[in-house]
Amino acid sequence: MRMTTLLVALWFGATSLAAVADDAALRDQSTSAGLKPVPYGLQPVSDNPLTREKIELGRMLFFDPRLSASGFISCNSCHNLGTGGDDNMPTSVGHGWQTGPRNSPTVLNAVFNAAQFWDGRAADLKEQAKGPVQAGVEMANTPEAVVVTLNSMPEYVERFGRAFPGEDDPVSFDNMAKAIEAFEVTLVTPNAPFDQWLEGNDGALSDKQKAGLGLFLDKGCAACHSGINFGGQDYYPFGLIKRPGADILPPEDKGRFQVTETASDEYVFRAAPLRNIALTAPYFHSGQIWDLEQAVAVMGTAQLGTELTDEEAATIAEFLRSLTGEQPVVEYPLLPVETAATPKPQL
Amino acid sequence: MRMTTLLVALWFGATSLAAVADDAALRDQSTSAGLKPVPYGLQPVSDNPLTREKIELGRMLFFDPRLSASGFISCNSCHNLGTGGDDNMPTSVGHGWQTGPRNSPTVLNAVFNAAQFWDGRAADLKEQAKGPVQAGVEMANTPEAVVVTLNSMPEYVERFGRAFPGEDDPVSFDNMAKAIEAFEVTLVTPNAPFDQWLEGNDGALSDKQKAGLGLFLDKGCAACHSGINFGGQDYYPFGLIKRPGADILPPEDKGRFQVTETASDEYVFRAAPLRNIALTAPYFHSGQIWDLEQAVAVMGTAQLGTELTDEEAATIAEFLRSLTGEQPVVEYPLLPVETAATPKPQL
Numbered sequence: 001m002r003m004t005t006l007l008v009a010l011w012f013g014a015t016s017l018a019a020v021a022d023d024a025a026l027r028d029q030s031t032s033a034g035l036k037p038v039p040y041g042l043q044p045v046s047d048n049p050l051t052r053e054k055i056e057l058g059r060m061l062f063f064d065p066r067l068s069a070s071g072f073i074s075c076n077s078c079h080n081l082g083t084g085g086d087d088n089m090p091t092s093v094g095h096g097w098q099t100g101p102r103n104s105p106t107v108l109n110a111v112f113n114a115a116q117f118w119d120g121r122a123a124d125l126k127e128q129a130k131g132p133v134q135a136g137v138e139m140a141n142t143p144e145a146v147v148v149t150l151n152s153m154p155e156y157v158e159r160f161g162r163a164f165p166g167e168d169d170p171v172s173f174d175n176m177a178k179a180i181e182a183f184e185v186t187l188v189t190p191n192a193p194f195d196q197w198l199e200g201n202d203g204a205l206s207d208k209q210k211a212g213l214g215l216f217l218d219k220g221c222a223a224c225h226s227g228i229n230f231g232g233q234d235y236y237p238f239g240l241i242k243r244p245g246a247d248i249l250p251p252e253d254k255g256r257f258q259v260t261e262t263a264s265d266e267y268v269f270r271a272a273p274l275r276n277i278a279l280t281a282p283y284f285h286s287g288q289i290w291d292l293e294q295a296v297a298v299m300g301t302a303q304l305g306t307e308l309t310d311e312e313a314a315t316i317a318e319f320l321r322s323l324t325g326e327q328p329v330v331e332y333p334l335l336p337v338e339t340a341a342t343p344k345p346q347l
Numbered sequence: 348m349r350m351t352t353l354l355v356a357l358w359f360g361a362t363s364l365a366a367v368a369d370d371a372a373l374r375d376q377s378t379s380a381g382l383k384p385v386p387y388g389l390q391p392v393s394d395n396p397l398t399r400e401k402i403e404l405g406r407m408l409f410f411d412p413r414l415s416a417s418g419f420i421s422c423n424s425c426h427n428l429g430t431g432g433d434d435n436m437p438t439s440v441g442h443g444w445q446t447g448p449r450n451s452p453t454v455l456n457a458v459f460n461a462a463q464f465w466d467g468r469a470a471d472l473k474e475q476a477k478g479p480v481q482a483g484v485e486m487a488n489t490p491e492a493v494v495v496t497l498n499s500m501p502e503y504v505e506r507f508g509r510a511f512p513g514e515d516d517p518v519s520f521d522n523m524a525k526a527i528e529a530f531e532v533t534l535v536t537p538n539a540p541f542d543q544w545l546e547g548n549d550g551a552l553s554d555k556q557k558a559g560l561g562l563f564l565d566k567g568c569a570a571c572h573s574g575i576n577f578g579g580q581d582y583y584p585f586g587l588i589k590r591p592g593a594d595i596l597p598p599e600d601k602g603r604f605q606v607t608e609t610a611s612d613e614y615v616f617r618a619a620p621l622r623n624i625a626l627t628a629p630y631f632h633s634g635q636i637w638d639l640e641q642a643v644a645v646m647g648t649a650q651l652g653t654e655l656t657d658e659e660a661a662t663i664a665e666f667l668r669s670l671t672g673e674q675p676v677v678e679y680p681l682l683p684v685e686t687a688a689t690p691k692p693q694l
Contacts, residue, residue, distance in 0.1 A: 063429055072440045077419070082410055082682040089692045093419045097444035099694065279684050291687060332677045335429040337626050340638060345436050347446065 023202045026210060029217050030198060034226035037195035038275070038325055042185050043111045048126060048178045050185060054163040058183025060156075060333040061176055066149055068139035070095055071345035075132070075180065079107040081330055084279025085187065090287030095140035096347075101253060103287030108328070109275045111185050113232030118285045119256040120235060120270045125181040130173065140346075143173035149343055150176065155336035189276055189325030197322070205322055212319025215312055220304050230274035230323060237268050238284075241305035244298055247288050255285070278321045292317040370549045373557060376564050377545060381573035384542035385622070385672055389532050390458045395473060395525045397532060401510040405530025407503075407680040408523055413496050415486035417442055418692035422479070422527065426454035428677055431626025432534065437634030442487035443694075448600060450634030455675070456622045458532050460579030465632045466603040467582060467617045472528040477520065487693075490520035496690055497523065502683035536623055536672030544669070552669055559666025562659055567651050577621035577670060584615050585631075588652035591645055594635050602632070625668045639664040 042050050061067060065074040078092040079085050085106035087093075092104045102118050110116065116128035132138040133146060150156045150171050157171055163179055164170040194213075196204035205213070216222060225231040235256055238249055249267060256268040269285055282288060283295040293313045300308035308316070389397050408414060412421040425439040426432050432453035434440075439451045449465050457463065463475035479485040480493060497503045497518050504518055510526055511517040541560075543551035552560070563569060572578040582603055585596055596614060603615040616632055629635060630642040640660045647655035655663070 060429075065427070066435075070440065071436060072424070072434070080412070080682075082407075082680050084684070087419070088413075088685060089418060093417065093694065097694070281685065290691070327681050329681075330679045332679045333429050334674050334676075335427075337431070338435060338628065344637070347440065347444070 033222040036228045037198050038190040050182050054179050054182040057159045057163045058179035061180050062183050063333050069141045069346040073139050078104040084276050086280050094138040098137040100137050102285045106280050109188050112228040118269050119259050121259045125184050126177040129177040129180040152339050152341035153336035187328050192325035193322040209319045209322045212315040215316050224271040231271040232273035235268045239302045244302045275323050278324050380569040383575045384545050385537040397529050401526050401529040404506045404510045405526035408527050410680050416488045416693040420486050425451040431623050433627045441485040445484040447484050449632045453627050456535050459575040465616050466606050468606045472531050473524040476524040476527040499686050499688035500683035534675050539672035540669040556666045556669045559662040562663050571618040578618040579620035582615045587650045591649045622670050625671050
C-alpha cells in the first residue's frame with residue numbers, strides 16, 4: 001500500500017512539473033487543435049439585427065409559459081438558466097407530462113453551434129425556437145394560437161412593434177422566434193478557467209486539469225470537440241468504433257438519418273458541445289449517464305477505440321470542469337397581463 | 348339614443364366633480380374602513396429573523412425545481428413572479444399533470460395575510476411553504492427526500508450554514524421553509540396608484556377609480572376586504588346572502604370546514620386579498636371567473652345581496668385596477684450544481 005501511494009505521488013509530481021513547464025507548448029497544441037475561448041460581446045446572427053428592444057422582448061418570451069398550449073411550460077422549463085441552461089433530466093417533461101425523445105441540450109453558448117438540435121435539423125436558433133413550441137410532447141401549441149395569444153396582450157403588441165420597427169405585421173411567429181434568438185445570443189459563458197488559461201494565465205488551470213487537457217488532445221477528443229464550444233460544429237456516428245449499449249444508444253433513434261434519410265447518417269449526431277458540461281448531466285442524447293467520468297470513458301470506447309483507465313477518464317473529466325464559464329445573470333421578466341382575448345390554458 | 352348619451356355624460360360629469368371635491372372626505376372614509384397602503388421595507392415575521400443570507404437562499408429555493416419529486420416543478424411554477432405571483436390558471440398543474448383542487452393564490456404581499464391558503468390552514472408563510480412541496484398533486488416530495496437533495500449539493504449546505512448560523516443541523520425541511528418565507532417577505536408591491544392617492548396624491552386615481560372606491564366603501568365591500576391587502580384577514584361564508592352556482596362554489600369543497608370540522612365553517616373561505624387583482628385572473632378558489640367585472644358582480648349578489656349594475660361593477664373593477672403596485676424585480680438565481688448523491692427525477 002505504501003509503495004502504491006508513493007508511486008501515485010511520484011506520478012502526480014511528475015505530471016505537475018511537466019504541466020507547469022509545458023504551458024506554452026500545451027497552449028500551442030490547444031490552439032492548433034482548434035480550441036478557442038468564448039468571446040465577449042454579442043455574436044452577430046444572420047437575418048436578425050440585435051437590438052435592445054428585441055433582446056428584451058426575447059427575454060420575456062423565453063420565460064413566458066403562455067407560449068405553450070397549457071400555459072404551464074416555457075422555454076426556461078427545459079432550458080433552465082439556473083441549472084446550466086438545461087433541465088438535469090434524462091429527457092424533458094412536456095405537455096401532459098409526456099417525456100421527449102432526447103435529452104434537452106443547453107441553451108448556453110448555443111449561438112456558437114453550427115446548427116441546432118442533436119441532429120442539427122435547425123439551421124439556427126430562430127429556426128430552433130419554433131420547434132418545441134409546436135412539438136406535441138413539448139409545448140403543444142400552434143403558430144396561429146401563439147399569434148392570437150401575443151396579440152391579445154397590448155404590451156406584447158407594443159413591444160413587437162418596437163422590436164421590429166417598420167414591419168407591417170410585427171406580431172408574428174417568425175418574429176417571436178427572432179426575438180427569442182436575440183435573447184439567446186446573450187446567453188454565453190465567457191471567462192471559464194480554460195479560457196483564462198488559454199489567454200495566458202498559467203494559474204487558471206490546476207495541474208490535473210492541464211494533464212487532462214493533454215490527454216484530451218493526445219487521445220483525439222479534439223478531433224470532434226473543438227472550436228469555441230468544444231463541439232457543436234459537425235456530425236459523427238455515435239459508436240464510430242464500437243456501438244454503445246441500447247441504454248445509451250437506443251436503436252429506435254437513428255439520429256441525423258431521420259433528417260437526411262441518408263444511410264450513412266444512421267446513428268449520426270452532432271458532436272455535443274462540452275462547454276459547462278459539469279452543469280449539464282445527464283449526458284448524451286439519451287440522457288442515461290449521470291457521471292462525467294463515465295461519459296468520458298464511453299466516448300473513449302465508442303469513438304476512439306480506447307479503453308481509458310479510470311485515472312485517465314477522471315483526469316480528462318477534471319479538465320472538462322474547467323469549461324464552466326461565468327453564467328448569465330438575468331432579471332426575471334415581468335410579463336404582459338392577459339386580457340379577455342387571451343386563449344385559456346388547454347390542459 | 349342622444350338623450351341616453353347626454354344623461355351618461357352628465358352622470359359622469361357629476362361623478363367627476365364630486366370625486367375631485369371630495370378627495371379628502373373619501374380618504375378619511377377609506378382610512379376609517381381600515382384600508383392601508385403597502386408599507387415599504389421588510390415586514391418582520393415570527394421566529395425567523397430576516398438576513399441577507401437567508402433571503403438569498405430562499406430566492407434560490409423558490410426557483411429550484413429540485414424541491415419537487417420530478418425535478419420539474421418549483422414554487423415559481425404556480426406562483427410565477429412574472430405574472431402577478433400566480434399562474435393564471437383555474438387550478439394549478441402539478442406532479443403527473445394533475446390539477447389541484449383550488450386556484451393558486453398570489454405570493455405577492457402574502458406576508459400581510461393573517462394566515463395562508465384559501466382556508467387559512469397555515470398560520471404563516473413558513474408553514475405554508477411546506478404544504479405544496481409535500482402535496483401529491485403539486486410537488487409530490489417528502490421532507491426526507493428534500494433534505495437528501497439539499498445535502499447532496501455542497502453549495503446548498505454552505506448556504507444553509509450561513510443562513511442559519513450556529514445551528515447543529517442547518518439543512519432541514521423547517522429551515523428550507525424559513526428561507527422561502529424570508530424571500531417571500533420581499534415580494535411586496537408598494538406604491539400602487541391607490542396607495543399614492545391614499546398618501547395624498549389626488550391625481551394618482553382617475554375620477555372613475557375614485558367613484559369606484561366610493562362604491563367599494565358604500566356597498567360594503569370593505570367590510571371583508573380591508574387592511575393592507577384588502578382581504579386576507581378573516582374568514583367568511585362564500586354565499587353569505589346567496590350561494591353562487593356549483594361552477595363557482597363546487598359543493599364538494601367545503602372550505603374551512605375541512606380544517607376546523609365546525610359546521611358553521613362550511614363553505615367558509617379567507618376573504619381573498621385584492622392587491623394586484625388585475626394581474627391574477629381567474630378568480631375565486633374555483634378559478635372559473637376570468638372577468639374582473641363579473642367577479643365583482645358575483646360578490647355583490649353572493650355576499651352583499653346587491654345586484655350591482657354593469658356600470659357599478661365596472662366602476663368598482665376600475666378602482667380595483669388601482670391596486671396593482673410595483674412588482675418585485677428579481678434576479679433569476681444560479682442554482683447549486685447536482686452531484687452523484689442528488690436524487691434523480693421521479694416522474
